[in-house]
Amino acid sequence: MKKNVLLSLVILFALALAACAPAAAPAEEAAPAEEAAPAEEAAPAEEAAGSIKIANLSPLSGPVPTFGESTTNGFMMAVDEWNAKGGVAGMTIEPIVEDSQCTADPAVNAANKVIDQDGVHYIVGEVCSSASIPVSEIAEAAGVVQISPTSTNATVTLNLDGSTKEYVFRACFIDPFQGLVMAKFATDQGYKKAFVMLDQGNDYVRGLAEVFAEKFVEYGGEIVGQETYTGTDTDFSAILTKVKDSGAEVLYLPDYYNVVNLVAAQAKQLGVTAAMMGGDGWDSADLDTAAVDGYYFSNHYSPQDTRQIVVDFVAAYTEKFGATPDALATLAYDATNLLLASIESVGADDPAAVAAAMAGISYDAVSGTVTFDAQHNPVKSAVVLQVKDGAVNFVASVAP
Amino acid sequence: MERKNQNPVMQWIVKSKILGILFFIVIGAFVILKIGEALTSNPSLFLQQVVNGLQLGFVYALIALGYTMIYGIVRLINFAHGDVFMVGAFTSFFTISRFNLHLWFQNIFPSFPALSAQVIGTVTVVLASMAVCALLAFTIEKIAYKPLREAPRISALITAIGISFFLEYFGALNFVFTPNYITYKRPFEVRSWFIGPGGFGTFETGVTIPDNSIIFSNIFLIIVLASIFLLLVLQYIVKRTKIGKAMRAVAFDKPTARLMGINSDAVISITFALGAALAGAAGVLYSIAYPQVYFTMGITPGMKAFVAAVVGGIGSIPGAFLGALIMGQAETLSAAYISTPMRDAIAFSLLIIVLLIRPKGIMGEIASEKV
Numbered sequence: 094m095k096k097n098v099l100l101s102l103v104i105l106f107a108l109a110l111a112a113c114a115p116a117a118a119p120a121e122e123a124a125p126a127e128e129a130a131p132a133e134e135a136a137p138a139e140e141a142a143g144s145i146k147i148a149n150l151s152p153l154s155g156p157v158p159t160f161g162e163s164t165t166n167g168f169m170m171a172v173d174e175w176n177a178k179g180g181v182a183g184m185t186i187e188p189i190v191e192d193s194q195c196t197a198d199p200a201v202n203a204a205n206k207v208i209d210q211d212g213v214h215y216i217v218g219e220v221c222s223s224a225s226i227p228v229s230e231i232a233e234a235a236g237v238v239q240i241s242p243t244s245t246n247a248t249v250t251l252n253l254d255g256s257t258k259e260y261v262f263r264a265c266f267i268d269p270f271q272g273l274v275m276a277k278f279a280t281d282q283g284y285k286k287a288f289v290m291l292d293q294g295n296d297y298v299r300g301l302a303e304v305f306a307e308k309f310v311e312y313g314g315e316i317v318g319q320e321t322y323t324g325t326d327t328d329f330s331a332i333l334t335k336v337k338d339s340g341a342e343v344l345y346l347p348d349y350y351n352v353v354n355l356v357a358a359q360a361k362q363l364g365v366t367a368a369m370m371g372g373d374g375w376d377s378a379d380l381d382t383a384a385v386d387g388y389y390f391s392n393h394y395s396p397q398d399t400r401q402i403v404v405d406f407v408a409a410y411t412e413k414f415g416a417t418p419d420a421l422a423t424l425a426y427d428a429t430n431l432l433l434a435s436i437e438s439v440g441a442d443d444p445a446a447v448a449a450a451m452a453g454i455s456y457d458a459v460s461g462t463v464t465f466d467a468q469h470n471p472v473k474s475a476v477v478l479q480v481k482d483g484a485v486n487f488v489a490s491v492a493p
Numbered sequence: 494m495e496r497k498n499q500n501p502v503m504q505w506i507v508k509s510k511i512l513g514i515l516f517f518i519v520i521g522a523f524v525i526l527k528i529g530e531a532l533t534s535n536p537s538l539f540l541q542q543v544v545n546g547l548q549l550g551f552v553y554a555l556i557a558l559g560y561t562m563i564y565g566i567v568r569l570i571n572f573a574h575g576d577v578f579m580v581g582a583f584t585s586f587f588t589i590s591r592f593n594l595h596l597w598f599q600n601i602f603p604s605f606p607a608l609s610a611q612v613i614g615t616v617t618v619v620l621a622s623m624a625v626c627a628l629l630a631f632t633i634e635k636i637a638y639k640p641l642r643e644a645p646r647i648s649a650l651i652t653a654i655g656i657s658f659f660l661e662y663f664g665a666l667n668f669v670f671t672p673n674y675i676t677y678k679r680p681f682e683v684r685s686w687f688i689g690p691g692g693f694g695t696f697e698t699g700v701t702i703p704d705n706s707i708i709f710s711n712i713f714l715i716i717v718l719a720s721i722f723l724l725l726v727l728q729y730i731v732k733r734t735k736i737g738k739a740m741r742a743v744a745f746d747k748p749t750a751r752l753m754g755i756n757s758d759a760v761i762s763i764t765f766a767l768g769a770a771l772a773g774a775a776g777v778l779y780s781i782a783y784p785q786v787y788f789t790m791g792i793t794p795g796m797k798a799f800v801a802a803v804v805g806g807i808g809s810i811p812g813a814f815l816g817a818l819i820m821g822q823a824e825t826l827s828a829a830y831i832s833t834p835m836r837d838a839i840a841f842s843l844l845i846i847v848l849l850i851r852p853k854g855i856m857g858e859i860a861s862e863k864v
Binding site for chain 2: 099102154156157158320322324330334335338349356361362364379381409
């Protein structure tokens, strides 16, 4: 009798938990991941004749799932477009999508899996610098071409001795430029005192914060305080009280949108009036626009750009996925196109030749014309966007 | 045969706990110096940080109470407690965003004053989470802990760790909570007030806050009031009711309690449920304060609350509360005045220092053995 009660309790719980399945949750991230899953299941250890495998390492789960969803969407859109035109260099593209969770360990595991088990020679990924850096070391050692759509930390494409990695590229500008953009913007707006908050354990955040602090002082401002926090922190009241007390006019928080949401909400509660500014990590549909209303962030592109290539891309993406493309989708699309264009120009599945071709390419991407400099970084402009009344608006464009 | 390491000096050092006392004096002096400096240079900033620390401390207190009660009764450190807290947070997320439970009263009586309707709605959400967590803990206890009552204590401990991982990673599945960091929707609007020598008022755009005022929000008020209320209810249950008496009896001496006719199994289940209900309430309050829920959110607060319970004396209910308040203050003040990245290191070092001098915790009772 008692055992039955127990069993029914357990079943009740399992049902309750299953009923709690967040179908109403904001992102429908299950869809693109599942679409790609059959493709990955079908891949045998050897390539089928006439096909070429391209892997996508994307943070589909974890702290920044919207980044992953957008990146994989952009990647798949490019792959589908090329496959519709007959593939690349006569070969059908076989996409392999892996979830790397924006963190080093899962990314390394995913990279090893696609390189060793699936025999992939080309990787589009990862999104987050902390994950891209270890993956780039694996790719360089294995002779696998890697192009990161959005990792902005300078060391992604550089070896420890400062020389450029032969096989690693990126499709976005780098943090030294991005930090400069915001520092310039802040001083242009008349702000003299800035407070910097950074996550010591995150390469992306640290890189941006350091450059911003340096450039802000160079342009005549004053850094009135700098505080570090860890990735798992949820209580920022102590730091924000210090921000208030310092009299800062600008609070530079170049972190991902999940942290920005928390900090901004608490800042509002505590009456912090400093204008918050950030980097491309803010670019997400899940950004709490009410909490960061009126604040600015630097980004790679704006969907409101009037260039024809942007207008066409935005229309096509919106039709295919039902949402305006954010910078991550755009950059993933551009990165994949850059890779495929390089493979096309070589005409064969030869990573060494493709890497050389990519180093010398000049390509009209959605986010701007791309040519790579000596460090395999594209020479591109940045845009400054403002969050206002629930929408993200283009404010200014800054050229390097 | 004389053992080589029976050096009388070493023996004296260990027995008199002189190292612990020295540490305590040095660090105590440092702390008093820093606090004095902070108070004299900028008292309103210090008070603001204290207020911040209180908010954190009260949430930890609710979780710590669960740890301490369960340890008191079955001498088990329930590592799954932090994850019960996580389930409570997610339950409230679903009741608010999916079923709009916080609006039920407003929908039935639209003419009722908005503030009271909001309060009733929020209380309902908290109660719902408490009920779900109580049921969850009851189930866990029956499946995982009860069969191991007679086994060596280490088995139950390892099972607790297993349940903790199970709750986390089962919750991370896509059809349950998903592994994503979800923004939490609060059941009420946040309002902040400032109070100080310049006067008292609410935040509104365009209102400049006078210098030296302390800011607190309705979130802070709700957390403090709810925690104090729940603590008083718990104290009442434990001290003034028959079931409380039974709980204390089983905690004191289980075999004798059973001889006196107390159904120890029922008492233990009720204790688990009660502790988990508090964790569920803590989950809701924590998510209201820090609006982001994710499947591993219970790990760090659970650990800190456990440390708080040990610092205050594990097995003692007022001790858990005191320990949690101390932990909250230690964390916030060290972030404010010493160093933000070291805040956790300092807060956990508190544990070491307290245990060096007083192994049973500040208000702890003497326990024969702790696993």
